[in-house]
Amino acid sequence: MRVGPIDLDSTLGCGQVFRWRKEGDVWRGILDGTEVGLRQHGASISAEGAIGERTLERYFRSDDDLDLIREEIAKDGAMAAMVAQFPGLRLIRQDPWECAASYVLATNANIPRIQKMIESVCRAFGDALPGGGYDFPRPDQIAGGKEAARSCGLGYRCGRFVEFARMVDRDEIDLGSLRNVEYGECVKELKSCPGIGDKVADCVAVFGLDHLDAFPVDVRIKKAMEELYGVSGTYRQVNQYGRDYFGRYAGYAQEYIYYAFQRTNRLR
DNA sequence: AACCAGGTCTCGA
């Protein structure tokens, strides 16, 4: 599989995507409506399931020159250390709709709960798959189900989630087309959707719409930027600093920082 | 048992 170099544990476990689970040494997930199992072999991977190689290459952004990117974002000793610590950590090219809908649910909740909410929504609205799993639901499958969504434990995200699905279902926004506009325009359009503010917009921009210059700032990145660079302030200020400092691959830098700090906090 | 979680929304200055 020509997706290397890649490290599945960091790439699928860093928090950028929510539905992959590791069973033994196999990462299981759903890709393009197909249940897939992935194994690590050195710096490469193998797949079981009816999934095309081209689909995997696209999903794992094999078109990114990881060596170049890592070199570009290693602007200082701290970043160089993080880059060195996690070889094979790649960004993923997620489906824009699934990415956006997932991050609408991911507001102000921890990752275990986010995963539960998403699985609950998939079970309630998504297509059943042969292996017993459920696909992530399409907008039209959610749009009419405000009542059903209330039993998914989404809290105050419920209304936003369904309204967003309706908006996409009515073609009031074309998420995919935002790949073809600049970062600023992309974020502005995304923020016109219910449940999408500064942070979710940046996540969708970088994880789903190829805007690798986006720099999502959540509570952890906020702390990290303060510790690493003494940067604090409004979302706009921290975001702008990250984008200016790291450049066109700021989104990658953000993920290395996020994962590095996630791991150090886990040890405390 | 509090505190916090990959924030958003609303409102007032």
Next chain:
DNA sequence: TCGAGACCTGGT
């Protein structure tokens, strides 16, 4: 444009 509060709910 910015800061302050409210806000569902469940992990830790």
